[in-house]
Amino acid sequence: MSGVAEFQSVVFDCPDPKGLAEFYSQLLGWPVTSVEDDWVVVSDGGPPRRLAFQLAPDFRPPTWPDPERPQQLHLDLRVADLDEAEKRALEIGAVKHEHQPSEEDSFRVFLDPAGHTFCLCRD
Numbered sequence: 001m002s003g004v005a006e007f008q009s010v011v012f013d014c015p016d017p018k019g020l021a022e023f024y025s026q027l028l029g030w031p032v033t034s035v036e037d038d039w040v041v042v043s044d045g046g047p048p049r050r051l052a053f054q055l056a057p058d059f060r061p062p063t064w065p066d067p068e069r070p071q072q073l074h075l076d077l078r079v080a081d082l083d084e085a086e087k088r089a090l091e092i093g094a095v096k097h098e099h100q101p102s103e104e105d106s107f108r109v110f111l112d113p114a115g116h117t118f119c120l121c122r123d
Helices: 017-028 082-091
Strands: 010-014 032-036 039-046 049-055 075-079 107-111 117-122
Touching: 010 017, 017 032, 017 039, 017 049, 075 082, 082 107, 082 117
Parallel strands: 010 049, 075 117
Antiparallel strands: 032 039, 039 049, 107 117
């Protein structure tokens, strides 16, 4: 089946596009491929694996699981060693979320430097 459109990017609003792009560049091992004042891209070579970060000066991070400001979306990132990935994510600026809904430790929830949630998921 053919779709109407072709996927290009996931775009994050944030107060510091360059800083957040640098965080995800280190987290994913993807280079920063485009830098403008209000728009920065990291990619492993193009769609569909491409994240963009756009300036939102009044950005307010989600308060998940509190529904006042829901997360709206999050990234699930697959890792081979959950403990090692957590250690490295924390070293580059992630924060482990206080709410960890996985009882079997198949994934862990973190916040990026702007407060967006993402999960490291056991491979």
